[in-house]
Amino acid sequence: MxxxxxxxxxxxxxxxxxxxxxxxxxxxxxxxxxxxxxxxxxxxxxxxxxxxxxxxxxxxxxxxxxxxxxxxxxxxxxxxxxxxxxxxxxYQMEKNIIELKRWEKYDFDGLVKRLIDFTWKYSAHLSQAWTYNKEGDIINLSTIFNEKMAKISFFWDEVDEILIMDKNDVHNMNKLDSILIPNIDxxxxxxxxxxxxxxxxxxxxxxxxxxxxxxxxxxxxxxxxxxxxxxxxxxxNLPDSNAIDIWIEIPSITSVQELLALLKDDWMEKIIYTKNKRTLMNFIEYNDIDSGIGIIEIPEKMRFLESFKIWNKMHICDDILSDIFIRKRSRKSVAKSFDLLLEIRPGDYIVHIDHWIWIFKQIILKDLSGVKREYIEIEYRENDKLFVPISELHRVSKYIWDEGPKLSRLNSTEWQKIIKSTE
Incomplete structure (x- = not known):
């Protein structure tokens, strides 16, 4: 790092x-x-x-x-x-700070009085910041970070020991030679x-x-x-001839294929931050991707996170995922399209509302007249092929019957006859 x-x-x-x-x-x-x-x-x-x-x-x-x-x-x-x-x-600065040093003389009761003057509150459990309590010749302080506390031990009228420790793990501590205590009010x-x-x-x-x-x-x-x-x-952010570039990259991933290639890259360590953890876990499982990828579920308030890459570690956020799965689709079709992509694997049977039953082959990126779009490649009987834009997947569903279906030719009228017979 x-x-x-x-x-x-x-x-x-x-x-x-x-x-x-x-x-x-x-x-x-x-x-x-x-x-x-x-x-x-x-x-x-x-x-x-x-x-x-x-x-x-x-x-x-x-x-x-x-x-x-x-x-x-x-x-x-x-x-x-x-x-x-x-x-x-x-003068004002010194007046509003108590400075304690180890082995120096300081009156114990005088310290308690100054804490009260500085509006520190007494608390048996130190549950809030800016609180204190006493244990014999020891004064405990809860600072602005509630998970930390300071323990100041006295021997007669002398500061004997100053410790800073974790409230949840008293063994995690540091010894200090001095400590500063501010006036709250x-x-x-x-x-x-x-x-x-x-x-x-x-x-x-x-x-x-x-x-x-x-x-x-x-x-x-x-x-x-x-x-x-x-x-x-x-x-x-300004031009500076002496500045060092750390080479943090902002990735550009615009297709499902590119995302799959990245997720299957064993050399690259990957962490995904998403509002849709379960959905991404399904996507990884259905595409036989190594489960070692870290997935962190984030709340809606963190939606502004942006992806980046540093060295061999890629942090993937919803700015990329949303762009891949939701881009150029109507709001109504987003959920169904995304769910289907997570459920199907090459070789699965698919039902299209207009084209009967076919076999899913792969997701492919095609360049038509300079415009790149993603399609799913499907295969009918006798190797007939059709490329369906991902944006139209709301018209498609997965074949769920137990017995294998009978495939037809691409331009066959069989499917229309079946539809008409059910009306």
Whole structure:
């Protein structure tokens, strides 16, 4: 898998899903993802939280910057507009943050009082963010990420140990040398400089327990300044002679044949994201395709996912599947046409409302006068052949009787006689 390096800029001619996937593969500790617009931010957030089951937090004001600085790990999203806001001075910043360091003196009861002043709520089970409880000489904190908690142990009036752990797995923990606790009910006196102008002071005044790894998702004029502060990874849509192209491909698959060839490619790893999981599983089964393909069912709200390929891994979404199976068909015929394609195999008997019973041979792509269309090739008695457009499959059904049928010639009147006798 492609690994992103800090202080590097990458070509960003990809869709939001490929961004989320690549960033997921490269995350470390705490991450600030900066977007060019709120629309892009929200789209990314939906993808991230649904597919990776990881929460993200949107930073929109100065107080939330403090929360970001105080958090140990996680994914934070913002837009470039945040950095044009006015920032408050160092005194205000120190007044609204509790900094605890291991082996340093701090009064236990005094810490509890400050948590109450900072509007942290007491909770026996830490079921919500910004809550705390006490166990003897230990204070437990639930941070903005509800699945994580901090455990601060005291020995007399000294901080003895600081742990960050998973609520669902207390054995999954990290020891820290320091921790920052923000004021939740933050009232700030804004200064004359912007957040961007004060970033040197913001980052140096309160060092984070872990190095912040910033991924810059969209290009803008202050990227170079941020690279110096964060050693960030940048993505750009603009011409940049120093940018690195990761070669993420946006696939073009326009026919059932091309889709089948891709799914049967053993060299290519494939994952399908679709609203119709059962339908795709039937399609794979009826076409004798290796069941090792991953299929993830997505809700309607994720319909905007777009397919992409990186290295030997193909992510196939409904943008391709819908285009193949539904393109150029009436809404009324879509379901039946799709179901038939999933049910028939070469050699199966098929009944056409106008042409009696025939044998399905294959799906074929034909170019007629420069227009490419998909057809099913059918065979009658004495090797008569007919090519039926896939768009007309609503006039076709699968032969379901147990005994083998009698085939007729293509232009025979037998079928019309049978139809007339039933009227």
């Amino acid at each position: 492609q690994k992103l390096d800090s202080d590097k800029t990458y070509i960003n001619s990809w869709n939001p899903f490929s961004r989320a996937f690549l960033i997921w593969e490269n995350l470390k500790n705490k991450n600030l993802l900066v977007f060019d617009s709120k629309e892009e931010l929200l789209k990314f957030s939906k993808i991230w939280e649904y597919l990776y089951k990881k929460s993200s937090n949107i930073i929109e004001n100065q107080g939330e910057i403090l929360w970001f600085l105080c958090e140990i790990e996680g994914v934070f999203l913002t837009t470039k507009e945040l950095f044009s806001l006015n920032w408050f001075g160092r 933050l009232t700030l006196i804004e200064g004359n400089k912007s957040v961007l102008d004060n970033m040197d002071e913001i980052m140096s005044n309160k060092a984070n327990p872990f190095v912040t790894f910033v991924i810059w998702v969209d290009f803008w004029e202050s990227k170079e300044h941020f690279n110096k502060l964060f050693h960030s990874t940048a993505f750009t």
